[in-house]
Amino acid sequence: MTSMVFTLVSTEVLSGAGYIAAFIVLVFFVALGVVFDVIGVAVTAATPAPFHSMAAHHERGATEAIALIKNSDKVASVCNDVVGDIAGVVSGGVAALFAARLAFAFSASGLVMQLVISGAVTGLMIGGKAAGKNFAINNTNKIILRIGKILSLFKKR
Numbered sequence: 001m002t003s004m005v006f007t008l009v010s011t012e013v014l015s016g017a018g019y020i021a022a023f024i025v026l027v028f029f030v031a032l033g034v035v036f037d038v039i040g041v042a043v044t045a046a047t048p049a050p051f052h053s054m055a056a057h058h059e060r061g062a063t064e065a066i067a068l069i070k071n072s073d074k075v076a077s078v079c080n081d082v083v084g085d086i087a088g089v090v091s092g093g094v095a096a097l098f099a100a101r102l103a104f105a106f107s108a109s110g111l112v113m114q115l116v117i118s119g120a121v122t123g124l125m126i127g128g129k130a131a132g133k134n135f136a137i138n139n140t141n142k143i144i145l146r147i148g149k150i151l152s153l154f155k156k157r
Contacts, residue, residue, distance in 0.1 A: 022101065026094045030121060033087030034128035040079030041136035042143040043072045050141055051148075061148030064155070068144060088125055095121040 048069045054062035068075050099117040103110040136143060 019098075019101070019105075022094070022098045026091060026098055026121065029087045029091035029094060030124050030128065033084045033091065033125055034132050036079040036083040036087065037129045038132040038136045038143065039147060040076040040084065041133050042140045042147075043068050043075045043079070045137050045140045046072070046144045051145070054145070059145075061145050061150075061152045063148070064151040065144045065148030068147060068151075084129075091121055091125065092118065 046065075046069045048066050051062045051065040051069065055066060095117050096114060099114040100110060102117070103113040
């Protein structure tokens with residue numbers, strides 16, 4: 001279902017969009033995949049001890065961070081496997097559409113354009129996720145607390 005929504009939104013946005021808007025959509029889906037991969041790695045690497053201390057001092061987001069860590073298997077599955085993988089698939093589709101448009105507009109070889117763009121997108125996605133994993137492991141508590149603070153905004157007071 002999520003994949004269908006992402007695909008529908010990207011297709012609708014791209015149907016009348018220019019090259020810059022198509023490029024922005026493409027970058028958005030690559031970034032979405034990388035960001036959710038970072039969250040998934042951070043939540044699996046986190047330990048609850050520092051967040052219990054923060055929660056005892058009523059720091060906003062600490063309680064939500066503890067809940068994320070307690071459910072790290074589910075959170076990581078949704079972040080890495082659902083959102084991250086879907087973003088990868090949709091970015092591939094957007095890249096193909098973007099390459100076809102560029103090839104048509106500039107009378108270039110569709111195959112060459114597709115190879116160049118798909119190679120660039122794949123490199124950005126894989127490189128971004130690799131760098132993101134290192135960042136997530138080294139900044140676990142900051143990432144999880146920030147996500148906890150964002151989630152606390154949706155908590156009923």
